[in-house]
Amino acid sequence: EAEVAQSPRYKITEKSQAVAFWCDPISGHATLYWYRQILGQGPELLVQFQDESVVDDSQLPKDRFSAERLKGVDSTLKIQPAELGDSAMYLCASSLENTEAFFGQGTRLTVV
Amino acid sequence: SQQGEEDPQALSIQEGENATMNCSYKTSINNLQWYRQNSGRGLVHLILIRSNEREKHSGRLRVTLDTSKKSSSLLITASRAADTASYFCATDATGGFKTIFGAGTRLFVKA
Numbered sequence: 001e002a003e004v005a006q007s008p009r010y011k012i013t014e015k016s017q018a019v020a021f022w023c024d025p026i027s028g029h030a031t032l033y034w035y036r037q038i039l040g041q042g043p044e045l046l047v048q049f050q051d052e053s054v055v056d057d058s059q060l061p062k063d064r065f066s067a068e069r070l071k072g073v074d075s076t077l078k079i080q081p082a083e084l085g086d087s088a089m090y091l092c093a094s095s096l097e098n099t100e101a102f103f104g105q106g107t108r109l110t111v112v
Numbered sequence: 113s114q115q116g117e118e119d120p121q122a123l124s125i126q127e128g129e130n131a132t133m134n135c136s137y138k139t140s141i142n143n144l145q146w147y148r149q150n151s152g153r154g155l156v157h158l159i160l161i162r163s164n165e166r167e168k169h170s171g172r173l174r175v176t177l178d179t180s181k182k183s184s185s186l187l188i189t190a191s192r193a194a195d196t197a198s199y200f201c202a203t204d205a206t207g208g209f210k211t212i213f214g215a216g217t218r219l220f221v222k223a
Contacts, residue, residue: 004154033211042200042213043155056210091154093211098204100145101211103154 002026006092006104013111018080021107025074025094033101034067034077035091043091049075082111118201118217126222131188133217135201136181142204144177145211146186149198158186158199163206193223 005024013019025032030051035043046065047057051072060067064083069075079086087110093101119134135144143162147155161168161177161184168175174187188195198216205212 035213042215045210045212048210089152093155095211098142100157100160101155101202102157103147105154108152 002102004092004094004102004104006090006107008107009105010108011110013082013109015084015111016081018078019082019109020079021077021090021092021109023075023077023092023104025092026102029094029096029102030072031095031097031101032069032075033091033093033095034075035093037089037091037106039088046077079109082109084111087111118199118214120217121215122218122220124220124222125191127191127193129191131191131195131219131221133186133199133219135184135186135214137184137201137203137214138182139203140206141179142206144175144184145202145204146173146175146184147200147202147213149200149216151197155200188219191219191221193221195219196221 007022032049034046036046037043046060047067048055049069052069067077089106089108091106093103095101117136125131141163143160145160146158149155159170159175161175172189177184198218200213200216202211202213
């Protein structure tokens with residue numbers, strides 16, 4: 001069964017360091033999402049791609065976060081420099097247009 | 113900002129009972145989705161209901177949608193301990209591309 005792959009599963013980093021997360025969506029899914037989920041809250045959309053284009057990044061803190069999906073397939077989310085408040089679960093999801101999203105297992109980031 | 117708001121925030125029931133969770137949203141939508149999340153894991157899609165549908169069933173799940181009230185409900189019948197999880201609604205707004213989630217309902221089913 002096709003899955004959204006994310007790596008790493010867990011990441012511990014010191015504040016002010018750079019950190020990167022990788023996501024490989026389900027083959028053929030043009031839409032890719034990055035969400036941040038703080039413990040006890042719902043996922044917050046950070047950025048949404050349609051193929052290689054960003055269609056929404058209004059909630060992405062662009063002074064420190066960046067995301068790319070160069071060939072319209074896999075994607076990377078980067079944080080530089082990391083801050084203590086960035087500790088959260090980072091979830092990647094993909095979908096066909098106007099259908100349900102399929103989620104990866106997420107990357108749990110701890111900034112110390 | 114969050115489009116959907118789930119109610120209640122937390123729910124504790126006995127195994128075998130039914131669980132009902134509600135979701136309210138703010139703008140017109142193309143569809144509404146319900147997801148389940150076990151602790152520390154990714155979200156699993158349960159059911160999608162389109163704006164022109166009023167009710168949908170999948171196994172022990174029943175979802176209703178009232179677009180005039182901008183609300184939806186998820187009913188889990190004959191609950192099991194394995195249903196213990198957080199449940200989220202998410203909406204795809206009309207004219208937009210975003211899938212926006214609410215804060216979730218935490219369901220605890222006691223064996």
